Amino acid sequence: MSKVNTVLGTIPAEELGFVAIHEHIGYGMPGSELDTKWWKTPEQRYEETVPKLRQFHEYGGGTFVDATGICNGRDVDYYKSLSAKTGVHIVACTGFVGGDTALPHFARATVDYLSRQFIHEITVGIGGTGAKAGIIKVGVSRGGRMTELDKRIYRAAARAAAATGVPILTHLAIDPEPAVAIFNEEGLPLDRVLFGHVDDGVNAPITPDTWIVQQGGRLGFDTFGYETELTDPPFWARPRKDRMDHFLRFVQGGQVDRVLASADANCSPLGWPGVKGHTVNYIFEVLIPDLRNNGVDEETITRIFVDNPADFLSIRN
Amino acid sequence: MTDTTTSTSKTVNTVLGPVPAHELGVVAVHEALLSVVPGAEYAYDITIDRAEIFEILAQKLTDFREHGGKTIVDSTGMFHGRDLKLYEALSRSTGVHIVASTGMGPEEMLGGYFLTPQTNPPTPWPAEKFAGLFAQEATEGMVVPRLERRGAAGMVTVTATRDGMTATDESLFRGAARTALATGIPASIRFGKDALVELEIVLDEKLPADRVLVGGLDRRDAVAAGAPLKVAERGAYVALDHIGLEDDDAYVNDRERATLVLDLVKAGHGGRILLSSNAIGVAKGQLGHDVAYSYVASTFIPLLKSLGLSDADARRILVDNPRDLLTVR
Ligand SMILES: [Zn+2]
Numbered sequence: 001m002s003k004v005n006t007v008l009g010t011i012p013a014e015e016l017g018f019v020a021i022h023e024h025i026g027y028g029m030p031g032s033e034l035d036t037k038w039w040k041t042p043e044q045r046y047e048e049t050v051p052k053l054r055q056f057h058e059y060g061g062g063t064f065v066d067a068t069g070i071c072n073g074r075d076v077d078y079y080k081s082l083s084a085k086t087g088v089h090i091v092a093c094t095g096f097v098g099g100d101t102a103l104p105h106f107a108r109a110t111v112d113y114l115s116r117q118f119i120h121e122i123t124v125g126i127g128g129t130g131a132k133a134g135i136i137k138v139g140v141s142r143g144g145r146m147t148e149l150d151k152r153i154y155r156a157a158a159r160a161a162a163a164t165g166v167p168i169l170t171h172l173a174i175d176p177e178p179a180v181a182i183f184n185e186e187g188l189p190l191d192r193v194l195f196g197h198v199d200d201g202v203n204a205p206i207t208p209d210t211w212i213v214q215q216g217g218r219l220g221f222d223t224f225g226y227e228t229e230l231t232d233p234p235f236w237a238r239p240r241k242d243r244m245d246h247f248l249r250f251v252q253g254g255q256v257d258r259v260l261a262s263a264d265a266n267c268s269p270l271g272w273p274g275v276k277g278h279t280v281n282y283i284f285e286v287l288i289p290d291l292r293n294n295g296v297d298e299e300t301i302t303r304i305f306v307d308n309p310a311d312f313l314s315i316r317n
Numbered sequence: 318m319t320d321t322t323t324s325t326s327k328t329v330n331t332v333l334g335p336v337p338a339h340e341l342g343v344v345a346v347h348e349a350l351l352s353v354v355p356g357a358e359y360a361y362d363i364t365i366d367r368a369e370i371f372e373i374l375a376q377k378l379t380d381f382r383e384h385g386g387k388t389i390v391d392s393t394g395m396f397h398g399r400d401l402k403l404y405e406a407l408s409r410s411t412g413v414h415i416v417a418s419t420g421m422g423p424e425e426m427l428g429g430y431f432l433t434p435q436t437n438p439p440t441p442w443p444a445e446k447f448a449g450l451f452a453q454e455a456t457e458g459m460v461v462p463r464l465e466r467r468g469a470a471g472m473v474t475v476t477a478t479r480d481g482m483t484a485t486d487e488s489l490f491r492g493a494a495r496t497a498l499a500t501g502i503p504a505s506i507r508f509g510k511d512a513l514v515e516l517e518i519v520l521d522e523k524l525p526a527d528r529v530l531v532g533g534l535d536r537r538d539a540v541a542a543g544a545p546l547k548v549a550e551r552g553a554y555v556a557l558d559h560i561g562l563e564d565d566d567a568y569v570n571d572r573e574r575a576t577l578v579l580d581l582v583k584a585g586h587g588g589r590i591l592l593s594s595n596a597i598g599v600a601k602g603q604l605g606h607d608v609a610y611s612y613v614a615s616t617f618i619p620l621l622k623s624l625g626l627s628d629a630d631a632r633r634i635l636v637d638n639p640r641d642l643l644t645v646r
Contacts, residue, residue: 029435030355031428033462034395035450070359071428100433103356104426105602120361127359142433202437235437270463272435 002314005122005134005166006063006089007079016089017062019309022169022196022222022262023280025049025064025079025090028271030071030103038271045078048268052279053086059284063089063309065262067169067196069097069137070106070117073270076129091134091313094121095157097171098139099149107149114156115163122164134313136161138179139171139196144206146178154179158186161193165317168193169220173207180215189216194260194312196220199246201228201238213250213258218312221247222262225282226275234275244290251291256300260308261287329643330455330471330502331388331414332404341414342387344639345610347505347532347558347593349600350374350391350407350415353398355426357602365601371403374598377610378411384611388414390593390643392474392505392532395419395451396428398601401459401467416471416643419454420493421447423478423509424485432485441485447492448499455500471643472502472530477509487518494522497529501646505556507532512544516553526552530591530642535559535574537567545577549586554642558593560617561608575621582630590634591642592617 002013026045032038040048056064068074076092083090095118096102106114121133136157141147146154161168168188170179173195183190198207199221209219227233227240250259263282266274283305291301328335351370357363381389393399399417408415421427431447433439451473458466473496475489482490490506497504497519504524508515512531519529534545535557545555557577563570569577581590596608609615618631 029428029430029433031396031430034428034460035430036453036460036466039463071356100429103354103359103428105354105356105360107356107425117361124361142439271430 002310004091004313004315005132006083007076007092007131008083008089010132011089013310013314015062016310016313018060018305019063019065019313020056020061020262020280020283021065021194021260021309022067022220022264023064024068024264024266025066025075025082026073026268026270027068027266028073028269030101032271033073035271040268045268049082050086052267052281053082053088055281057086057088059281061088061280061284063091064280065091065135065313067093067135067137067171069093069095069101071103072097072101076126076131080129080131092126092131093135093137093169094118094126094133095137096139096153097137098141099147099153100141102149102153111152111156111159114153115159118156118160119163122160122166134166136166136168137171138168140174144174146175151178151182154182155186158183158188162186162188165315167312170194170196172196172203173198173209173212173219174203176208176212180217191216191218192316194218194220196222199223199238199243200226200236202236204238204246213255219250219259220262221259223264224261224287225263225265225278230275230277232276244294248294251296251300251304256303257308259304260312261304327644329416330469330645331408332401332417332468333408334468336414338640338644341636341640341643343385343614343635344388344390344643345381345386345593345613346390346530346591346639346642347392347556347595348389348610349393349595349597350389350404351398351400351599352393352597352601352603354602355396355428360602363601367403370599371407374407375411377598378407378413381610382411382413384615386413386611386614388416389610390416390418390472392418392472394421394474395454395459396421397426399459401461405467417459417468418472418474418505419451419459419470419496420474420489422476422486422489424483425478427485442488444488444491444495447489448495451492451496452499455496455502470502472505473497474505474507476507477515479509481510482515490515490518491522494519494524498522498524503528503530503642505530505532508539512539513547513551516548516551520551527554528646529553530556532556532558535569535577537569540569540573540577545581546584546586549581549584549589553589554591554638555581555586555589556591556593558591558595560592560594561596561612562606571617571620575617575624578621578634579624579626582626587630587633588638591638592634
């Protein structure tokens with residue numbers, strides 16, 4: 001049987017249902033917790049978060065993958081309560097959003113230490129929560145090139161993925177050559193890696209998406225909804241049609257099994273204002289109707305949001 | 318123990334509130350209580366057992382008190398394990414005044430929020446933003462992350478990179494100077510490469526030199542460059558703050574520190590000397606530095622006296638100088 005680690009325990013992959021593969025309950029850069037400008041009461045946090053997850057559940061959402069790294073405000077006890085009360089499976093990650101979000105204790109660590117940290121969180125649990133990580137997050141630091149620390153984290157993640165069977169999800173897919181080289185060197189099949197954010201406005205033009213697919217990797221079109229049509233778009237926004245055309249090139253070009261899609265929204269951001277009106281439910285409210293309008297059939301939609309994520313998330317050993 | 322004082326009286330910010338400056342007694346001005354390398358709290362192989370930490374720190378603070386110590390400054394800043402509720406309980410239970418600090422550094426020890434913010438481009442924080450963050454801790458209270466503010470910070474402490482100040486280190490230093498100017502708490506700077514050059518950065522912000530403590534002046538390179546005397550001549554406080562560290566080639570030993578103290582006194586700078594150990598009560602994610610907080614009073618001062626330091630000068634160094642520095646202006 002295929003299994004997946006969620007914050008409330010290991011479940012059969014068949015139970016995942018409809019998956020939002022790259023989302024955040026709340027994300028903040030390390031250190032943002034010191035700045036009272038972002039603080040919210042627990043009442044406010046639950047008020048901002050619970051209705052979105054309940055709506056997601058009502059729309060038919062089954063599983064919410066939280067891609068918030070170790071030092072970015074990941075809060076597994078909170079996720080457990082949210083999951084239990086809303087009925088949405090939540091998959092938590094181990095790993096780091098990028099080298100520039102790894103605090104000094106980890107920034108100074110060896111590949112071996114980092115891989116032991118990841119393996120512990122996948123096989124024993126995260127801190128004292130008892131919850132096991134279901135995915136490993138890695139990423140490229142700001143600046144556009146992989147740093148030495150980014151590479152150390154990728155290599156540690158590759159070893160942890162090979163050892164545990166849990167997949168890897170990346171923040172950004174720019175400068176992927178060193179990443180692919182590391183995964184190959186560590187013997188990790190590239191279909192265990194989702195190269196994320198291939199679709200964002202800043203990075204899409206410089207992401208060699210076709211090359212990544214040729215190497216065997218999966219593509220994450222996972223910033224759906226961060227679009228220039230918003231009243232106050234973030235700097236990584238992109239015109240809605242451009243993103244859809246980009247996505248359809250793969251979906252309708254025979255590569256549907258290589259793509260995953262998500263909205264990368266924050267239910268309640270931790271260290272930044274967030275983007276007003278953008279939630280995980282963009283997937284149901286805008287993206288899926290858009291796909292249908294573009295002639296994508298139900299079977300294909302199911303492959304993107306149910307079958308591909310189940311195959312990707314299943315612990316492979 | 319915590320007096321509610323009128324706004325006109327001279328006070329020092331402690332974790333239990335403002336305390337009249339004359340109550341401070343013997344002060345250890347550069348120490349660490351709980352010191353946690355940022356991120357170590359998430360490490361799979363590190364446990365943070367609060368009851369155990371409390372027991373160890375209470376024992377060390379009690380030893381400090383039994384050797385005449387009355388006030389300790391946790392000079393680790395706001396992002397290196399500072400645990401305000403623990404320090405409040407420790408102060409209540411041991412009777413030692415605890416002054417906690419705001420500030421950060423060097424750049425390597427900062428979170429990404431300050432270095433690669435979610436803006437395009439990801440411009441690191443400038444001095445005025447650090448000044449705002451630190452000054453609020455001195456006026457409105459120090460933060461328990463994402464929860465609440467507690468007592469006010471009694472010192473702002475910043476550190477520069479050993480190989481030389483980075484642009485963000487300079488922002489930290491300028492931010493600390495502005496904090497000290499705006500709120501009246503003192504600034505502690507741990508220099509990276511060149512104590513004098515880096516001291517000038519905070520003085521350039523118009524902070525009076527007698528509001529500045531320069532830490533690490535018992536580093537061998539600083540001593541060789543004559544930095545302790547030059548810092549004193551500039552009017553800032555000279556912290557020889559690794560007392561008891563005898564086996565590190567980067568630092569002079571206690572015998573050499575004693576000579577430095579006596580030379581500074583002879584040169585008329587007895588009013589600018591501070592002694593401390595940079596001891597770490599409990600270390601997580603790093604090597605400990607297990608010198609007793611009482612070491613200066615119990616071991617080093619007797620050595621100084623045997624070499625000719627007067628009782629009056631000893632008292633000045635242990636009591637008067639740190640009191641003058643820590644008194645909120
Ligand atoms: Zn994300």
